[in-house]
Amino acid sequence: DDTLYSGEPGQRDLPLDISKDYDEIVRMVAEGKYVEAEERMRQRWLGRPQNCYQPLGDLWIETSDTGSPGAYRRELDIDTAVASAQFPAAGAIHRREYFCSHPARCLVVRLRGLNPGQLLRVRITSPHPAELVHQKPGAMRLEGQAPGFVLRRTLRQVEQSGETWKYPELWTSDGHRKPQAGQILYGERAGGLGMRFVTALEVEAPGSHVEADSQGVRITAGGDILLLITSGTSFNGPTRSPSKQGKDERAEAEQHLALARAKGFDALLAEHIRDYQQLFRRVSLNLGALAANAALPTDERLLRNQKEPDSALAALYFQFGRYLMISGSRPGSQPLNLQGIWNEHVIPPWGGAYTININTEMNYWPAEVTNLSECTEPLLRMVEELAVDGGQVARQMYQRPGWVAHHNTTIWRGAQPVDGGTRASFWPMAAGWLTAHLWEHYLFTGDLDFLRNRAYPLLRGAAEFFLAWLRPDAQGRLQTPVGTSPENAFLAGEGANRKAASVSISPTCDIATIRETFLAVHHAAKTLGLGGPIETQVAEALPKLPPYRIGSEGQLLEWSQDFAEAEPQHRHVSHLYGLHPGAHIGRAGTPREFDGVKRSLERRGDGGTGWAMAWKVNLWARLGDGNRAWRLYQNLIQPARLPGSDRLGGGAMPNLMCAHPPFQIDGNFGGAAGLAEMLVQSHEGDIHLLPALPDAWPEGSVDGLRARGALGVSLSWAGGRLRSALLLAAESRAVRVRYRGKVWEGPLPAAKPVDVAPYVT
Numbered sequence: 001d002d003t004l005y006s007g008e009p010g011q012r013d014l015p016l017d018i019s020k021d022y023d024e025i026v027r028m029v030a031e032g033k034y035v036e037a038e039e040r041m042r043q044r045w046l047g048r049p050q051n052c053y054q055p056l057g058d059l060w061i062e063t064s065d066t067g068s069p070g071a072y073r074r075e076l077d078i079d080t081a082v083a084s085a086q087f088p089a090a091g092a093i094h095r096r097e098y099f100c101s102h103p104a105r106c107l108v109v110r111l112r113g114l115n116p117g118q119l120l121r122v123r124i125t126s127p128h129p130a131e132l133v134h135q136k137p138g139a140m141r142l143e144g145q146a147p148g149f150v151l152r153r154t155l156r157q158v159e160q161s162g163e164t165w166k167y168p169e170l171w172t173s174d175g176h177r178k179p180q181a182g183q184i185l186y187g188e189r190a191g192g193l194g195m196r197f198v199t200a201l202e203v204e205a206p207g208s209h210v211e212a213d214s215q216g217v218r219i220t221a222g223g224d225i226l227l228l229i230t231s232g233t234s235f236n237g238p239t240r241s242p243s244k245q246g247k248d249e250r251a252e253a254e255q256h257l258a259l260a261r262a263k264g265f266d267a268l269l270a271e272h273i274r275d276y277q278q279l280f281r282r283v284s285l286n287l288g289a290l291a292a293n294a295a296l297p298t299d300e301r302l303l304r305n306q307k308e309p310d311s312a313l314a315a316l317y318f319q320f321g322r323y324l325m326i327s328g329s330r331p332g333s334q335p336l337n338l339q340g341i342w343n344e345h346v347i348p349p350w351g352g353a354y355t356i357n358i359n360t361e362m363n364y365w366p367a368e369v370t371n372l373s374e375c376t377e378p379l380l381r382m383v384e385e386l387a388v389d390g391g392q393v394a395r396q397m398y399q400r401p402g403w404v405a406h407h408n409t410t411i412w413r414g415a416q417p418v419d420g421g422t423r424a425s426f427w428p429m430a431a432g433w434l435t436a437h438l439w440e441h442y443l444f445t446g447d448l449d450f451l452r453n454r455a456y457p458l459l460r461g462a463a464e465f466f467l468a469w470l471r472p473d474a475q476g477r478l479q480t481p482v483g484t485s486p487e488n489a490f491l492a493g494e495g496a497n498r499k500a501a502s503v504s505i506s507p508t509c510d511i512a513t514i515r516e517t518f519l520a521v522h523h524a525a526k527t528l529g530l531g532g533p534i535e536t537q538v539a540e541a542l543p544k545l546p547p548y549r550i551g552s553e554g555q556l557l558e559w560s561q562d563f564a565e566a567e568p569q570h571r572h573v574s575h576l577y578g579l580h581p582g583a584h585i586g587r588a589g590t591p592r593e594f595d596g597v598k599r600s601l602e603r604r605g606d607g608g609t610g611w612a613m614a615w616k617v618n619l620w621a622r623l624g625d626g627n628r629a630w631r632l633y634q635n636l637i638q639p640a641r642l643p644g645s646d647r648l649g650g651g652a653m654p655n656l657m658c659a660h661p662p663f664q665i666d667g668n669f670g671g672a673a674g675l676a677e678m679l680v681q682s683h684e685g686d687i688h689l690l691p692a693l694p695d696a697w698p699e700g701s702v703d704g705l706r707a708r709g710a711l712g713v714s715l716s717w718a719g720g721r722l723r724s725a726l727l728l729a730a731e732s733r734a735v736r737v738r739y740r741g742k743v744w745e746g747p748l749p750a751a752k753p754v755d756v757a758p759y760v761t
Contacts (some may be wrong), residue, residue: 148190
């Protein structure tokens, strides 16, 4: 259940106020006292820990008399979003089918092939305190409450940091640990706070004997068995207490269960497939096939791909990313977090939250271009909700207008910086990166009402904060007074005094994010015919932003000075934002910076965490180097754990989910976006066909991709050259198309596909 989180709204609110030592910290940074400034900011400018995404529970199906199963097969059909398992045992072929229906809000399990009289036990458990309630034989409810407080760090770590004042749940105002202090607090120990939840399970087993026991349901099989599982939580929006102002979680679960029960298995399955396929089947991709590999188990296929590249596996990974998007993000749901929606831990890696200095945004990179625009709605709604607290933080913490967000948020949409280290937590640029997705949504859809009523107010608010945050230097250039390059560090000082630091003036990512935001505001205002003081200030500020600098090795500098890098192959490449996901660095308009990006990527290398390799796929595609992009894509789908090794690295798990490590889903989405970027680009105002086609894919086709300007794109190629290029416009319009140096400009009629390949080949 994607609404189940620890804690409650407002728990991250702290009386942070940078004005108390703003001038001192800015002076320290200007004097090169980077390490000292960073430590002062950690103590004074950072907040509390974020709450954690929670697992709902586990479904257990225990069977007797199976003997030694053989010929076991487990599969996921990504064309129908139905999972299944099959194996022979005790003289019968056992088959299990699973799907989670979005229309019915129900998990459906069908067990077939059971021997008559075979015994089964079905039970549901939760890692949280919960009570099992039987309503009748075959119907049970597990009712519980999520933690009211979760601390990702140990108590000892917090005490050593000297930040006990941030945790009134655990320490008194004079620094004494409370008796109930712990990393996870439930119920009374958490002051009664915490989200309520219920899991409802119902068994339909005509011809079988069903009875309840203390742990669940016992079934003596007499035919097929159907399990229906629904859930409900007391989540009632990001600003309401789920323990005091929550909705009725029981009623929610019962409502979904009653609707599913009335439909029955066949209708549920048909409705589920119809709902899923109207999204999934919009795009088809063929990169060639290796028939011998197609029948291999996925883990073996991943291994073989390292020796014999499998273009069909590359296509499968792309479509698997689309499957994950459809399965995890729909209108009305929560956005995809670090683990998507798949998490088994009470304290998940990084809290299972929304890390908004790259990871949440990367989750949605493929949505528009791979024809899943509706799936962005949860992200767009989250930005609107986050901006509410973001406006309060801008005023209370910074004494500035507009709205601000930092590197992390949760379902409670807190905009303050979290606890931890300055190099990650202090990053007041997230509003710019997030609102870029609203601008992109408009560019892909052409929806003027959306731009006017939803996107532009948020873009303008982000720009308003940036205008107030910037300050002129002696040359009149607008600089950010103090900033970080997300999660990376440079070396400050000389000789034995040299230390890693992360705080400086105008890191490149700061300026790139602000430039992209100002450009979006400028173009959106012109589109909407708007003009006012903010729009005028944005237009005047754009040419005053500092230019990018090139380092001693030809690289685009990550900081405003040519600092030595603490980790030259760091996973983040935030300073390359202007090339991707931004669009203001390009070969034609900014060749010096374009070459600097390329050199930076070369120095970073081709390894890294899963999502970092996915970002590099997109960057090399934007650079027009298809073979290098393909190499990174190959790295992305390498096995995360090689045979004979205990080490888990970046790459793909045996089920194709991406390893950070550990599991983190953004690499799946970044990889899908990167492949699309290799086939079509539209960020520079024209439609660039096959801009980064690798030699490894000499023949292929793709149908149903999208381009900015509300255009559909379908391509085919052979011998490495374009054969057909169908463009479909929602409304009649002019387009400019590029392919291998040739350019064609012409009109497209409304709703009629036009093959533009003859004009550019």
